[in-house]
Amino acid sequence: AxxxxxxxxxxxxxxxxxxxxxxxxxxxxxxxxxxxxxxxxxxxxxxxxxxxxxxxxxxxxxxxxxxxxxxxxxxxxxxxxxxxxxxxxINDYNLESTWDNNxxxxxxxxxxxxxxxxxxxxxxxIGTQMHVTYNADAAKQQKQEEHVVKMFEILAKSGKLVKVSELDMGYVDESGTTVLTKDMTEEQHKAMAEYYKFIVKKYFEIIPVAQQYGITQWCATDAPGAPGDSNWRGGEPVGLWDSNYNRKHTYAGFADGLAGK
Incomplete structure (x- = not known):
């Protein structure tokens, strides 16, 4: 078969x-x-x-x-x-996990x-999916960023080609509650943009040029509707464009990461 x-x-x-x-x-x-x-x-x-x-x-x-x-x-x-x-x-998820130190x-x-x-x-x-979430709890967000770095270091050391295969991002508030697109503030969007920039920059900083195979953004636009209306992270701000294909702050953050800004 x-x-x-x-x-x-x-x-x-x-x-x-x-x-x-x-x-x-x-x-x-x-x-x-x-x-x-x-x-x-x-x-x-x-x-x-x-x-x-x-x-x-x-x-x-x-x-x-x-x-x-x-x-x-x-x-x-x-x-x-x-x-x-x-x-x-070989493609897998949770390679940037904090709870088990990668x-x-x-x-x-x-x-x-x-x-x-x-x-x-x-x-x-190796493909790392990276379905990540920005955490409004500063300590938790810092820990996440540290483990993104550790993941890239582990993958770089493998000597294999490395691609970010399914990058997208959600947002949780300080209580750990998922924030839907309709409730997002501009400051929250900007925070997500900074995390995108961080991830993309670290990929290019840590993965040797000969091992860089690229980055694929998983969601072009925000997921439609409320949870249940989409097969993936329904109602969440996962895109680089909104549902009307307007560029978001996350688009700029991703672009700045690519530019090394």
Missing amino acids: MNNWIEGMMKATGGYVTTWDVVNEAISGGGNDGEGFYVLQSASNAGADAANNFYWQDYLGSEDYVRIVVAAARKYYAENGGVKPLKLF QKAKSLVHWIEKWESDGVTKIDG
């Missing part, structure tokens, strides 16, 4: 798609693999989600399944017109080293 899927995707894209998230969200948020790192996602640790999800590693093995995927991707890419270098990424980022790098230890498997890069 996996081979059929990968072969079909490579046939459909005919070699013109040269970069893939070959595996997504493989690392769990807990457990111990015996070496002090998180275990992989599994039906055994997914809780209520287990009934709705399928985990390849439960059937193909924690070490082998990624090797199988990578080998298949490279094989079918080459067989279907792929001639440019193929870049394969343990998930450390675990992902550990697992990549383990998958590549066969001397054959080659994973080109």
Whole structure:
């Protein structure tokens, strides 16, 4: 089934798609693999989600399944017109986590080293999703920023290409309550812009040029409506543009980060 899927995707894209998230969200948020790192996602640790999800590693093995995927991707890419270098990424979320001192980022790098230890498997890069939130509590916000820096340092040290794959941002007030777009003040928007600038600048400061693969903004515009009206962070100020495609302060913050201001 996996081979059929990968072969079909490579046939459909005919070699013109040269970069893939070959595996997504493989690392769990807990457990111990015996070496002090998180275990992989599994039906055994997914809780209520287990009934709705399928985990390849439960059937193909924690070490082998990624090797199988990578080998298949490279094989079918080459067989279907792929001639440019193929870049394969492992993508995951909460790599900037404060509550466990970036343990998930450390675990992902550990697992990549383990998958590549066969001397054959080659994973080109790491994608960090970064669905972040600006926190109006200054101490908590400072801690978040410190762990963004630590994450970039961990990823840089891996030697892999690094891309911010799904960057977006919400806002919580000092009590930890999510603030919806309709209730945001201009000062709150400006605070979010500064956090965007911080993240983008730190990416370029910490990730070596040869490892920089880029930044993808997850939400072009703010999420529509109230919670429940959108599949993602409903009613939150997640965009660089508002719902009418007017540039926001966050657009300026992102641009300033790119400019190194």
